Amino acid sequence: MDQAIAKADTLIEAMGWIRRFRGKTTVIKLGGSLLEDEVAIQHLLLDVIFMESVGLRPVIVHGGGKAITQAMAEAGIEAKFVRGRRVTDEASLKVVEQVLAGELNVYIAEQMERYGGRAVNLSPRTTCVLHGRKLLDPDGTDLGFVGEVTSVDRDVIESLAYTDQVAVIPSLCHDEHGQLYNVNADTAAMAVAQSLGADKLVFLSDVNGVRRQADDPSSIIPAMSATEARELIASGVIQGGMIPKVEACLETLGRGVQKVHIIDGRLRHSLLLEIFTTDGVGTEIHA
Structure with missing residues (x-):
């Protein structure tokens, strides 16, 4: 009986957050490293289904860096990066499109259906909702078919939400001539969140959030304002690879x-714990 009461208490705690976020859009960015972990993906997708079931409007945007690199290696194509962006020639683009649109996007949508949810894969092979242009590198380096999102088909995504379906979007965009481009998944998720006026953007990472000491998971900072985040970058508390993530959050x-979250997607039900509990499990950055 004590266990049953504890479960009821958990539901009561969640009720306030459910009422607060009901009808609000949450964009969830799935990273390539998580897509390699079938157990983690199962629990994350179950979390997304729960969110939709209680009235939230989740949207998934995903990359697939590790799977792309592996597929390129199998095809005998060497992966090259400039400041974190994959140089994408014509041969590489075919691999990127196959992995993101032909494999991962379909896999995520099918897994959600398998677990009882309703999902629609919005990719260049079905309905491309991300439109953009070639990305020009600041130092003049030609990155090939690498693009940036300039507009999002908001109506298509929102129409799915109105019919209780979750949009699943790969980080690919088309330009006005139909040319396909590879897009950084973080920036694609940002563009979707901004276009939809999302209440939340969640970056699922392989770390538990922003830490005061990079190598100490227990030093996580549960919440901070944008001003505090900038101060922590300037003082060197936020360092290394976390700097571009936090800067992306601030830009968003x-x-x-309204709020951006960085959480460890490998933690079981991390999405639900972050959104529907008072303490959360990651870092929330707010204006």
Whole structure:
């Protein structure tokens, strides 16, 4: 009986958050490393299904870096990067499109259906909702078919939400001539969140959030304002690979998204714990 009461208490705690976020859009960015972990993906997708079931409007945007690199190696194509962006020639683009649109996007949607949810894969092979242009590198380096998102078909995504379906979107965009481009998944998720006026953007990472000491998971900072985040970058507390993630969060907040979260997607039900509990499990950055 004590266990049953504890479960009821958990539901009561969640009720306030459910009422607060019901009808609000949450964009969830799935990273390539997580897509290699079938157990983690199962629990994350179950979390997304739960969110939709209680009235939230989740949207999934995903990359697939590790799977792309592996597929390129199998095809005898060497992976090259410039400041974290994959140089994408014509041969590489075919591999990127196959992995993101032909494999991972279909896999995510099918797994959601398998677990009882309703999902629609919005890719260049079905309905491409990300439109953009060739990305020009600041130092003039030609990155090939690498693009940036300039607009999002908001109506298509929202129409799915109105019919209780979850949009699953790969980080690919088309330009006005139909040319396909590879897009950084973080920036694609940012563009979708901004276009939809999302209440939340969640970056699922392989770390548990922003830490005061990079190598100490227990030093996680549960919440911070944009001003505090900038101060922590300037003081060197936020360092290394976490700097571009936090800067991306700050840019997103500056364009209308209310809150951005960085959480460890490998933790079982991390999405639900972050959104529907008082303490959360990651870092929330707010305006």
